[in-house]
């Protein structure tokens with residue numbers, strides 16, 4: 229009798245974790261690109277005339293096509309139908325195209341003697357042509373990075389189900405956070421290398437994106453081998469082939485109450501994080517009177533804190549569970565941080581003020597570990613794996629709507645709460661209190677949804693409070 233081997237590459241921890249590192253590196257470089265301009269808002273205003281409103285609209289353009297052309301919706305279907313290798317490579321190519329356009333838009337090559345420049349300058353003149361074209365590039369890049377995000381999530385589920393799934397997701401996010409921390413350091417550094425210039429750091433990050441493409445390409449070789457091992461194994465075990473994705477599965481998703489609660493929690497929570505990240509450097513400059521470099525370095529402790537804690541909390545979730553409880557605590561902490569920046573009477577140059585600011589940023593880092601570490605591994609508990617790609621894509625789609633809307637809201641709130649005459653009277657220092665109150669309110673609503681989710685889990689037993697590793 230032939231002996232059937234149940235071993236696939238997934239059973240080798242070295243190969244499993246190598247696969248994770250390869251896809252995580254793609255996300256590392258992608259996240260660097262996302263925030264390359266975040267620490268340079270002040271320089272953008274001085275050099276390119278991008279007001280907070282222009283900057284806010286540019287920042288939110290990352291999500292525009294995902295939300296309004298439903299790109300993410302199609303990305304989920306493409307992922308479920310075409311698989312990880314095709315979707316992952318496609319997403320990298322889309323990111324590179326978008327990044328190239330953004331680089332061109334802010335460079336000196338795109339200037340007044342250019343027909344496209346003149347065309348973009350012929351309408352909505354308060355929005356500079358460079359910002360318009362950069363927004364188009366960023367919107368295309370946004371399609372790529374979100375498509376890559378759902379592909380990577382599905383990849384992790386593929387390799388780690390029944391194993392250290394939350395730890396793996398936590399580690400992947402930790403590597404992405406490291407990208408954000410690194411870019412908050414190197415972006416002002418490259419910008420100020422010689423004559424201050426916003427183009428240099430963007431060019432560097434474009435090059436790094438190419439490395440991300442290569443690491444994903446290497447991963448596809450492993451993925452192909454794993455698929456062939458899986459199909460040989462199912463033939464040997466005489467298993468029925470898995471049912472593929474059907475359009476009717478989307479209906480199942482959208483009528484799944486607990487899945488929708490999770491998606492709403494996700495949009496509210498992340499609205500208080502990523503849009504805040506776009507304004508954080510400027511907020512710290514204005515609230516504490518710090519230089520761009522100091523504000524940016526202070527803020528970089530947020531992704532660093534999240535980077536250290538997310539895998540640890542992922543490990544905790546694998547071993548002990550308590551996912552829904554983690555979502556509730558994380559939401560409370562985001563509220564605490566934003567309220568601190570909204571109402572604490574910060575004084576320029578005061579060491580207590582600096583201590584409070586550092587503490588609030590660390591609290592935010594802890595929050596940003598608790599929620600992502602628990603949220604993403606909870607999705608496979610709520611839906612069938614045949615439409616997991618679509619399940620991730622629809623959560624991302626709803627979340628992207630919030631990520632698109634909030635930078636615009638905050639830009640408008642900042643402009644309205646700082647009319648020109650008040651700004652002049654305040655020596656150009658922006659009042660950030662109303663904007664921070666908007667962010668804080670998201671934390672409260674997310675917390676309420678977390679409590680609801682926990683109650684539903686208790687009633688129906690989805691296993692959100694259960695450990696992932698089955699011993």
Ligand SMILES: NCCCC[C@H](NC(=O)[C@@H](N)CCCCN)C(=O)O
Nearest residue numbers: 262377380381397401502600604624
């Ligand atoms: N495998 C990890 C899944 C998601 C991680 C999550 N990312 C997102 O939610 C993205 N849709 C938005 C990224 C926005 C960056 N501009 C995360 O916590 O990073």
